[in-house]
Structure formats: C-alpha cells, structure tokens
Amino acid sequence: MSEWFTIEKIDDQTYAISEYKHWEQVHSYLVIGDESACLIDSGLGVENIHEACKQLTSLPIMTATTHVHWDHIGSHHAFDQIAVHEKEADWLRHFPIPLPVVKANLLRDPCDFPKSFDPSAYTVFQGEPTRILHDDDEIKLGGRTLRVVASPGHSPGHVCYFDEARGQLFSGDLIYAGCLYAFYPTTDPIAFRASIQHVKTLHVKRLLPAHYALNIPVSLIDEIDEGFMMIEAKGLLKQGSGQFDFEHFSIHI
Template sequence: MVYEIQIILFYQRQFTLTSPKHVFQSALPAERGVSRCPVCKCLQSSVAGFVLENPGFSVAKSFFSYRRVRVCTGVSVMEWYAHKTLDNGVFWIQERFYESGNRANIWLIRGSHQDVVIDAGLGLRSLPDYISSKGLLGDDTKRKNPLLAIGTHVHFDHSGGLHQFQQVGVHKAEVDALANGDNFETVTWLSDREIVENPSPGWTARQYRVKAVQPTHILQEGDVINLGDRQLTVLHMPGHSRGSICLHDKDNKMLFSGDVVYDGSMIDWLPYSAIGDYVRSCERLVEMVDKEEVELVMPGHYNTFGAKRLHRLASSYISNAGTCHKVSTCAVKSVASLALRFSNSCSVC
C-alpha cells in the first residue's frame, strides 16, 4: 500500500523529516512511465521519481513550500487478493500482484456445516483475514467447524498459505514434506519480477520459504469431506506430484483438479513427478468424462473448462507420453532438480 503524505515547510522554520527508508514524490499516472523503488520495488513514476536520498534529515527553507510524497508500506490484505462469486456457493480467489503462470487459483466452497478452501496460494498476506473481512463465509460461521484448507498438492504456489489455517489437509504421501517445510519437494521457485507490488517493505523473493505446518487431516483415495449439504470425494491422482489429488463434487459434477489437469501444458518433469502415474491419472479422467461424472473443471491454474476440454487434455497427454517424451523429460527433470537444490541451499544461506 502507498500512503500519500503532505509536507508543508513554513518561512524560516526548520523541520526534521523522520520517515521510512524510501520516500518518493507522488507518482504520475501509469501511462507516463514507471520505475521501481530500489528498496521495496514498489511502482513509482519515472517522471516524478525524485528520491529523497537521506530520509530522516533536517530541512530548512526560507520560503513556503509544499510537497506531496509517497511512502511504501506494502500491499494490504484487501488489496492483495481479489475474488469472483460463482454459482453453488463457490468463490474464485486470486493473488492480484503475483503475475506469473504459476499463480494458483484458490477456491472457497461454502457448506451448511463446513467451509473448505482448496489451495492457499503463496501465503504472503493473510488469506483467512481476507475471507473474513469480505464476509465470504456468511453470517452463520459460529455454527460451523473451523475453515478447512486443503492442498491439492504441496507445491509452493498452492501450499504457501496453508500455515495460516487451524485445519489443514493434504494427501498422506506429502504430509512429511509439509510438516518439515521441505522447500525442495514444494519446488519453491519465486522471483522478484513475479511480485509486482511487494507485500511488505523490503520484501524480496530470496526470503520466501514455504512454512512448515502439521496437517490435521491426512487424506487418501476415497475419503469424503462432508460439508453438510455437499460432499467432496478425494481422488488420488499422482503424476504431477506424488500426492496430487482432485476433489470431486459428485452431485454438482464439479472437479477441483489442482495441477492434475488445467488448460495448459501439464508439467511432469519436477522432482517427484512420474509419467507412468500421470498417464494412469489421465486415463481416470477420461473415464470420468465418459461416465458423465464431470461437467465443470475448477483447475489449479488459468480458467475453468468443461467436460469436452477435459477429455481432450487428458487424451492428448496419454497419446504424447511415449519414449521420446520420457527421455526428454528425464533430462529436464535432472536439470530442474539440480536447480532447485541449488536455489534452496542459497535461500537458506
């Protein structure tokens, strides 16, 4: 968030300006061109980008002057997230200032006795505070169990905010990774350029880590999460990661697919990816479409889509998962694993 402060200096009067490390003149409109604050990388005008190089200095003027400045204080919770209300008590939440193909969809599903969040984003600002402040849980929260956050898998873009919740569920294959804060298995890979407005002053991507949290709900194939007036069935769909799951709302024929399938290139070259598992998971998806069990997919990334597109995406992966794909993927996987090991060792340092 950027606050504007008006500083007025009167005739022959000396003032001491005490301020944060980085203070700027008021920015001009974005179309006039922008640059970034060298400390917190917040956007500011390149035209009006006069930097007070020594904040906390004494200023003396022999005339009346007026100056408006910008103080970088980070992005508020209410600004960080945005949401869209869908049908059937479903809310689609995203992190506005995380501009990357890795930006995950966050789904909030309201039930008569239990509300569920599916995936929790990076966790740079409080997701529970946003949900509460926006009144997304309605007026009857006292009659319900605490909000349950489920990770479709533990990759950083989906699991970074899970530590903010009292109740957390992940598949049993990835419980240890989340409980230990294993940032290799969470494939933590975040750059400064992807965060276009910093969540707090001085924040850098180098500091970012997925925080350890002990899951309260250890999920496995066939588990049913009872929300009261609707149920979500856990489908273990490994391939993208070893603990990837989909959540199936059978009555409404909705599938919350995480990164098992989305309308883009499916990733099978990460440390715990497995092409053979991915093929079998895609075969299950094709079978679900053939049985008319899915009409709408709520994916982990990008836009929602229907059954025909789901069938096409799953079938395409199966047909392309031949020997050439396996060989090339093996090479990419080795490089990716080395890069992640190096990146996370540097982050610890």
C-alpha cells in the first residue's frame, strides 16, 4: 500500500487520490462507471497512480486530462487510453517547458518523497493521445457520463469534467482554494473569467478541485467571479496586473 497517495471516498463510485505530501497538494479523481473507469489527471508521477487505481476497481481505466501541465500528467505513461483537449494534444507530444524548470518546481519545497523515487530519473510524459476531446464531448463509462466543459484561461485547452447526474464538477486548475494562475504567456485572464462565468451556469452540487483543500463550497465559483469583476472594474483585467488576494483565494494575472 502506497504511503504517498491519500485515497478519499467521495461516493461509492468516485475517489480522490491525493498527493498531500507535496507542496502542490495535487488531486486526481477516479470516476467509476458500470463498464469502465476514468482517472481525471494522473498526478505528479512521483509514484505510479495506476497501481493505486487498481486497488479501487477491476474495470479498465483510461485517463482524461484537465490540462497538460506536468503536475497533472505525471503517470500518463501508465495508461493505454489517454484523452486530451484538441488545443493541448501537441503539448502531450512535445511538452513545452524545459525539464530543469519542471524539476525546480517539483523539488521547490522540502518534501517527504518515497524512498523509491529518484528525482534525477524524473521525466515529463511525452506521447500520443488516443482520444482528442472537444467542448461538450461525452466520456461514457456505462451508466455514468462525464461531459467535457472547455474552460480556457489557465491554459488554452483546459477542460473541466462535469458529471451532470451527480452534479460533480472536476474543476482542474480553474477553481480551487488557492492562488489561481493566469500570469504566464500561455494563460489568458479574460478567457479565465469567461470560463468561470460559463461554469456558473452549470448545476454544480460538488466542486472537486485539482489542488489544495478537497472540501470547498460551491459558492467559491461566485466568489471567484466577483473577484474577477472587481479586478475588471479597476481596469486591471490584463496580464501583468499582479496578484489580487481575496478571503479564500488569490488571482495572479
């Protein structure tokens, strides 16, 4: 049994698989249907998350990417079936950030890595996706469906996954209780804000973020929207405006 991952049950067919020992506190989610399962993101790649998933289901497991940042594709190599949005398929084939930069981030803060982990051998996944996703596509798992909700801003092909029947929104790096990032070249603060407004129209009952606190209220969507509204009202909704701190989150643009 891995000591690196923390597994928390959301419901009988949904699990959060978290990497709390790392400063980024990454969450990946195993979503189980009647015929197959889908892991939303594959974590940091410090340990093989596929092995952790196999303890939770015997069904075939694909991975679906919220976005192609290194901390969400770490164990993609362990999956035969990989889905990604069309706008970031090329990033899976050729990851755009140099490996030393990724490693500096991975090792930024002291962390109790497992003994089996060798940072010098760490690489970022590169490979061919098996499925290209578009806005409103459905991933059918048998008795359970995840809808692709294009939500660019943090990255150009960022998507959330929405289980409409359960009201679960797997929000990736669009919504979490921490500092939201839209300040580097491939981000877009205006698109980020539009994505928050789009997500507001969904009937979300449970937010399942990709970082930090697992239990966050749905009202955070409105709070983030209001945060963006305040920034826009000051004429500062553009890259380079800096970091804006609010009660439960920050926005760095």
